[in-house]
Amino acid sequence: MITTVTLNPAIDKVCATQGLRLGNVNRMESVTNIAGGKGVNVAKILRQYGYEVAALGFIAGYSGAFVADYLRTIGVATDFIAVSGETRVSTNIIGADGYTTEILEPGPKIEEEELAAFLAGFAEWLPKSELVVLSGSVPQGVGAHIYAELTDTVNASGKKAIVDTSDELLVNAAGKKPYMIKPNLAELEYMVGRRLKGLDAAVEAIRGLVDSGIGHVLLSLGEKGVLYAKEGAKEVLYAKPPKLKALNTIGCGDSVVASFCISQLEGHDMEETLRRAVAISATAASLPGIAESDKEKAEELYKDIEVRAIT
Numbered sequence: 001m002i003t004t005v006t007l008n009p010a011i012d013k014v015c016a017t018q019g020l021r022l023g024n025v026n027r028m029e030s031v032t033n034i035a036g037g038k039g040v041n042v043a044k045i046l047r048q049y050g051y052e053v054a055a056l057g058f059i060a061g062y063s064g065a066f067v068a069d070y071l072r073t074i075g076v077a078t079d080f081i082a083v084s085g086e087t088r089v090s091t092n093i094i095g096a097d098g099y100t101t102e103i104l105e106p107g108p109k110i111e112e113e114e115l116a117a118f119l120a121g122f123a124e125w126l127p128k129s130e131l132v133v134l135s136g137s138v139p140q141g142v143g144a145h146i147y148a149e150l151t152d153t154v155n156a157s158g159k160k161a162i163v164d165t166s167d168e169l170l171v172n173a174a175g176k177k178p179y180m181i182k183p184n185l186a187e188l189e190y191m192v193g194r195r196l197k198g199l200d201a202a203v204e205a206i207r208g209l210v211d212s213g214i215g216h217v218l219l220s221l222g223e224k225g226v227l228y229a230k231e232g233a234k235e236v237l238y239a240k241p242p243k244l245k246a247l248n249t250i251g252c253g254d255s256v257v258a259s260f261c262i263s264q265l266e267g268h269d270m271e272e273t274l275r276r277a278v279a280i281s282a283t284a285a286s287l288p289g290i291a292e293s294d295k296e297k298a299e300e301l302y303k304d305i306e307v308r309a310i311t
């Protein structure tokens with residue numbers, strides 16, 4: 001069982017219109033509602049590959065019920081704490097004029113007893129979980145040490161914590177030495193407190209993180225691919241996706257995380273773990289949906305991905 005934590009899920013509402021005009025009636029030509037949030041995306045991909053997944057976190061109101069219902073329809077075991085208010089709807093209005101407008105809601109505020117209920121539920125799922133994915137932003141009322149605290153709990157139980165978040169949430173969690181982190185370049189720069197120009201600077205930075213006690217660091221670099229440093233490995237590995245037409249790169253980072261989980265369960269070595277992560281995430285980029293996969297397409301790409309060792 002892989003347990004995913006999404007403290008701040010969302011409905012990603014994607015609307016298409018000719019153009020948005022402030023102060024006017026704006027009619028949408030199409031609207032799609034997608035259950036989202038980083039942990040939800042990881043769960044979606046893992047289910048497409050047939051793995052057993054549980055999804056934990058907070059949901060609120062009708063939009064929260066939509067997210068949890070969707071996860072259940074794809075076979076995810078859900079155990080969300082229901083709180084008052086409404087789960088966020090993140091509205092993305094795509095205009096034919098080329099402009100995209102995003103409208104982001106604050107989401108519910110979590111009370112102390114609700115957080116305590118979540119922590120109690122988390123402790124119950126932990127013995128059943130081989131891997132625990134902690135990802136995304138957090139709602140109001142949840143502090144910047146939450147993933148650090150959860151990482152501690154996971155480590156203490158001998159399980160593996162996989163962390164994908166940003167800013168102080170990431171810095172604090174990294175201090176507790178999770179099993180794996182998956183920053184992108186901006187997140188890594190925040191962690192090390194400096195700009196990283198070029199591959200060599202990034203390699204040095206992720207080596208430093210592994211030396212500090214983090215088991216695996218997968219640095220995702222968008223269309224440039226992924227750098228992978230692992231505790232005890234002499235070389236840092238780098239792999240680049242083939243050139244492809246990207247249709248939707250939202251959630252591609254989540255597919256790197258999902259792929260890493262699969263490789264852990266399947267016992268893949270470092271090279272195969274990296275090649276698969278690049279193949280699955282590049283496939284996700286080439287598909288129009290969010291956190292979508294296509295096993296056959298990923299298999300095709302996998303064959304063409306070359307891994308370079310950096311000593």
Ligand SMILES: Nc1ncnc2c1ncn2[C@@H]1O[C@H](COP(=O)(O)OP(=O)(O)OP(=O)(O)O)[C@@H](O)[C@H]1O
Pocket residue numbers: 183184219220221222223224225226241242244246249250251252253254255256277278281282283285
């Ligand atoms: N345009 C692209 N072409 C091919 N592969 C891509 C492209 N964009 C992303 N990918 C693949 O997806 C991986 C993750 O993407 P990225 O580094 O943008 O993640 P991210 O910034 O964490 O995004 P998010 O948090 O929205 O999921 C990349 O390392 C790469 O393998």
Ligand SMILES: [Mg+2]
Pocket residue numbers: 164184253254
């Ligand atoms: Mg990301």
